[in-house]
Amino acid sequence: MGPWARVFCSLFLLLQVLAEPAENSDFYLAGDYLLGGLFTLHANVKGIVHLNYLKVPKCKEYEMKVLGYNLMQAMRFAVEEINNHSSLLPGVVLGYEMVDVCYVSNNVQPVLYFLAQDNYFLPIQEDYSQYVPRVVAVIGPDNSEAVVTVANFLSLFLLPQITYSAISDQLRDKQRFPALLRTMPSADHHVEAIAQLMLYFRWNWIIVLVSSDDYGRDNGQRLSERLTGHDICIAFQESLPVPQPNQVMTPEEHSRLGAIVEKLQQSSARVVVVFSPDLALHNFFLEVMRRNYTGAVWIASESWAIDPDLHNLIELRHTGTFLGVTTQNVPIPSFREFRVRRRRAGPPPRRSSQASTCNQECDQCFNTTETFNTVLTLSGERVVYSVYTAVYAVAHALHSLLGCSETGCTKEVVYPWQLLKELWKVNFTLLGHQIKFNQEGDMPIPLEVIQWQWGRNQNPFQSVASYYPTKRQLRNIGYISWHTPNNTVPLSMCSKRCQPGQRKKSVGIHPCCFECIDCLPGTFLNQSADEYDCQPCPSIKWSHRNATSCFKRRLAFLEWHEAPTIFVALLAALGFLSTLAILLIFWRHFQTPMVRSAGGPMCFLMLTSLLVAYTVVPVYVGLPTVSTCLWRLTIFPICFTVCISCITVRSFQIVYIFKMASRLPRAYSYWVRYHGPYVSVVVTTALKVAIVVGNLLTTSPSPTARADPDDSQVMIFSCNPNFRSLLLVNTGLDLALSVVGFSFAYVGKELPTNYNEAKFITLSMTFYFTSSVSLCTFMSVYSGVLVTIMDLLVTVLNLLAISLGYFGPKCYMILFYPERNTQAYFNSMIQGYTMGKD
Structure with a gap:
């Protein structure tokens, strides 16, 4: 078979x-x-x-x-x-x-x-x-x-x-x-209509009740999958007990229904979605009314959305607002009269003996x-x-x-x-x-969201919205009479919506339960990207607390109209003019003993470097650019090193002539023959050039912005973000030279008056050393906009210390004591120093 x-x-x-x-x-x-x-x-x-x-x-x-x-x-x-x-x-x-x-x-x-x-x-x-x-x-x-x-x-x-x-x-x-x-x-569209209804009213904390059969389980699972990723959470899901064959509710069923209703009362969720055949709901709603559970929004699946028997339980109107998803309302002409048309009078139809059912x-x-x-x-x-x-x-x-x-x-x-x-x-x-029929054998006719009404001569299932399966859109959402004071839309949220600029911090296992935390200044919340983390503002922007975007910071740099800038510019102009005057005086009295004792031709190298250094001062003012930063990071350090190295070599040379030449005549002859002073200056300058080039290779000269520590809304525009370490590297050689020059000047403090430059060199080197250390200390504790003006001020003062501190006394003697600027006077000073030693 x-x-x-x-x-x-x-x-x-x-x-x-x-x-x-x-x-x-x-x-x-x-x-x-x-x-x-x-x-x-x-x-x-x-x-x-x-x-x-x-x-x-x-x-x-x-x-x-x-x-x-x-x-x-x-x-x-x-x-x-x-x-x-x-x-x-x-x-x-x-x-x-x-x-x-x-x-x-x-x-x-x-x-x-x-x-x-x-x-x-x-x-x-x-x-x-x-x-x-x-x-x-x-x-x-x-x-x-x-x-x-x-x-x-x-x-x-x-x-x-x-x-x-x-x-x-x-x-x-x-x-x-x-x-x-x-x-x-199909059920997919019914579930989609329910999901879009919850999204429209911003209900993200719901309860799902399903019948303990395939219909309830399948649709409950489908709704759960649909809500995933839409910030709608299911507080809990319960299965309604299936009535037994006998017509009396068992104690177990009664206890189970009571536990479900009690759980509804304890939950903060106020929206209840019910996927169940109508026959499994009579006992449940009787228990809901018995326990006086009110204030809920009941969302009915199509199986009981327009059930007249359940609607006939008049007391249900006190339990909340009833919404349901069902097919559209299409009036059929003459059907009402046909429905109540009585059969023709006559004897009942004959039935066979087998018709016992x-x-x-x-x-x-x-x-x-x-x-x-x-x-x-x-x-x-x-x-x-x-x-x-x-x-x-x-x-x-x-x-x-x-x-x-x-x-x-x-x-x-x-x-x-x-x-x-x-x-x-x-x-x-x-x-x-x-x-x-479509390819799946379904007929995608529109659906409607209906609300249950209990008024006389009122549509018991009033249409309040339409859903179109072909477009998968819920539209035409109309007036709904809510079972709430002042007819306000019920809230069903585990946590209230965060205010703009507040991030979410999860509480518990549900993503809908969270705390709202303000975004700190300097951060903002981009909800389209991440609602749980505040994003930092870009370096050139800033934000206030609870910000949703960043604003551009005000750039701070030295400007010509500011009082500190004007003061430093006047000092720089004074230094430049005085240095130029000194250069002219020395050029005119080049052959005099006073100029030769100050260094002779080397003086012009020093004065030229000073003039060039003064020309760098204007590049400190205004919006920094790559070119101005290159000038600041290269020209001034090299020029200043040339000056310091010349002073140091000159101090060493005077001490060597008066105290060591007689003891080491051969060394002195080599020093003179091979132009020892100039070689020393060139070597020192080359070393400084190497340091400057190394800094440029390791650190970009491009201008960068950093936040003002005193005002977060201000960005300080400077040439280098690593200005502290760069300053220490650039000034390290100069500080060493100033210490050496100071030492030689101190050793030669007993030399003849015309050659004794210890007090002038000591003054210049001491001022330079002190100002540089003070600037480094200031930069280590403060990083505001005053750093730039302090750096410029110290630079100008150091140049003035050399211009006026070292060359100023020489010019004074040349101009006001010409009788001391003679060879005879210098020889007498040397003779007196020699006799004093003897």
């Missing part, structure tokens, strides 16, 4: 319990082609498991579900409208046969009945491509679990099945369910529908339109398959796979909406 034989032999026993359908107009209409309908007309609201082993449930023993009967009437209305008022199937009578599936309990029985033929047997065949079941297509059932059960049977025969409200994403798998189509968007009975359906007619009318024909659309989709597929014209159709045998092929191609307009 093959696999098909084993499958259908196991199903044969179930077919024996099938009853002959009653010719009740609510459930059966004869026709050339029959449509099967699966609807939930009865369900046990206290227990969803009714099925005993190999026994069809007695559905009418349970509560009547008015919404299910309303959907069944929509199918009847669509079929009769096509037969009576449409040229869609001219000459063809479309019939129907419907069964009450009793929620999920009665799925196998009707699907086997639809697959069987008139003899109620399902034959075992090797190839079913030429097999003709009782119906050409099946509309329904309503929930995902029941649809999966039915689709597993129908897909084996490729018998078209169109469900009107099951949204599970697993139904999009066409390899598993090739014959299944839907007249509504209630799957085609509904004693209270009409009366209950009349009671709820106002609510059903005001709420709009939402899911009703999905059923209405499904019937018309089958009719259009038959129209194409039968080759219908305006006058008639060819009544041929319709095989399931042929009709399924045409169903995938349908594309028509119905009540102003385009009807066609």
Whole structure:
């Protein structure tokens, strides 16, 4: 026996319990082609498991579900409208046969009945491509679990099945369910609409309640995945207990519901998303009302978003604001009157003796529908339109398959796979909406966000927003009456939003729970980059506390209009002019003993270097550039070293002539023959040039900015960021030369008066040494804008110390005591010094 034989032999026993359908107009209409309908007309609201082993449930023993009967009437209305008022199937009578599936309990029985033929047997065949079941297509059932059960049977025969409200994403798998189509968007779009609703109202701290079945678990997981990365956190997720088969809530169920509601009351989250069939919610909401839990925003999935039975619990209005996602409102003309149209008077239809089940009975359906007619009318024909659309989709597929014209159709045998092929191609307009199936078998009709209302003559399910699956956008968000004081939007946030310029510091495991910490001065918060860290401002910019951007700092440098700059410039001008005057005086009295005793030609080298050094002073003023920095870092140090080395060599030379030449005559002859003074100056200067070049190679001369320590909004623009170390390196050689020159001057303090320059050299070198050490000390403790002016001031004072301290007394003697500037006077001084030594 093959696999098909084993499958259908196991199903044969179930077919024996099938009853002959009653010719009740609510459930059966004869026709050339029959449509099967699966609807939930009865369900046990206290227990969803009714099925005993190999026994069809007695559905009418349970509560009547008015919404299910309303959907069944929509199918009847669509079929009769096509037969009576449409040229869609001219000459063809479309019939129907419907069964009450009793929620999920009665799925196998009707699907086997639809697959069987008139003899109620399902034959075992090797190839079913030429097999003709009782119906050409099946509309329904309503929930995902029941649809999966039915689709597993129908897909084996490729018998078209169109469900009107099951949204599970697993139904999009066409390899598993090739014959299944839907007249509504998938769960992905329902979850997307809920997520965008929370993003719009900035709810980032929510609670998720799911039923303990595939529907609840799958959609809860899908919502969690959708919210990941959008700063929306789930405070907790709980599974609602499934009611047991008996109609009494067990103590365990009651305790479980009480614990869930207590957890809701203790949580700071005020938005509760509920993915659950309506039957599992009655006991839960009764517990919510019993414990007086209020102030929440309840977001309903499509399974209970427009359920009139739950809405009939009037006290729910005190528990908070109810929002739900469902299909759009499409009024169907004349359907309201059809829904409450009574059957023709007459004896009840004859039923066979086998008809012992209630799957085609509904004693209270009409009366209950009349009671709820106002609510059903005001709420709009939402899911009703999905059923209405499904019937018309089958009719259009038959129209194409039968080759219908305006006058008639060819009544041929319709095989399931042929009709399924045409169903995938349908594309028509119905009540102003385009009807066609996408590649996944879904119909992306718009969804609506509705709010529950309880006012008289008020739409119980008022539309407040629209969601468009093709664009994946939530739009047209309108007025919502919130269950809050002053009708303000409820807050549901673990932490309040941080103010601009405040970073988040996580608290706990949820990213939505955080503290807000101010960004410190000098940093800013770029929310598009990172909300948890403040970014530092660039070096040339700054920011205040709680800043979201940086502003450009004010650049500080020496400017000509400032008083310190003017003072130093005047000193530099005085030094330059006095040095120039000294140079002219020395040039005019070049052959005099006073000029020769000061160094002779070497004096002009010193004076020229001083003049060049004075010309460097203006480059300290103004905005630093690469060229001005090069002048400051090269010209002045070299010129100043030339002066210091000349003074040091001159001091050594005088001491050597008077105290060491007689003892070392050969050394003195070498010193004179090989121009010892000039060689020493050249060597010292070359060493300084090497130091300067080394500094330039290791440190860029480009101007840089650094923050003013006294005012963070000010940037000090200088030539070198490592000015302290650079100053020490540049002045190290000069300091050493000044110490050596000071030592030689001190040794020669007893020389003849005209040659005794110890006090002048001592004064100059002492001033230079002291000023340099003071400047280094000042720079080590302060790095403000005064560093530049102090550096310039010390530079000018050192130049003045040499110009006036060393050469000034010589000029004074030349100009005011010419009688002392004679060879005879100098010889007498030397003779007196020699005799004194003897």
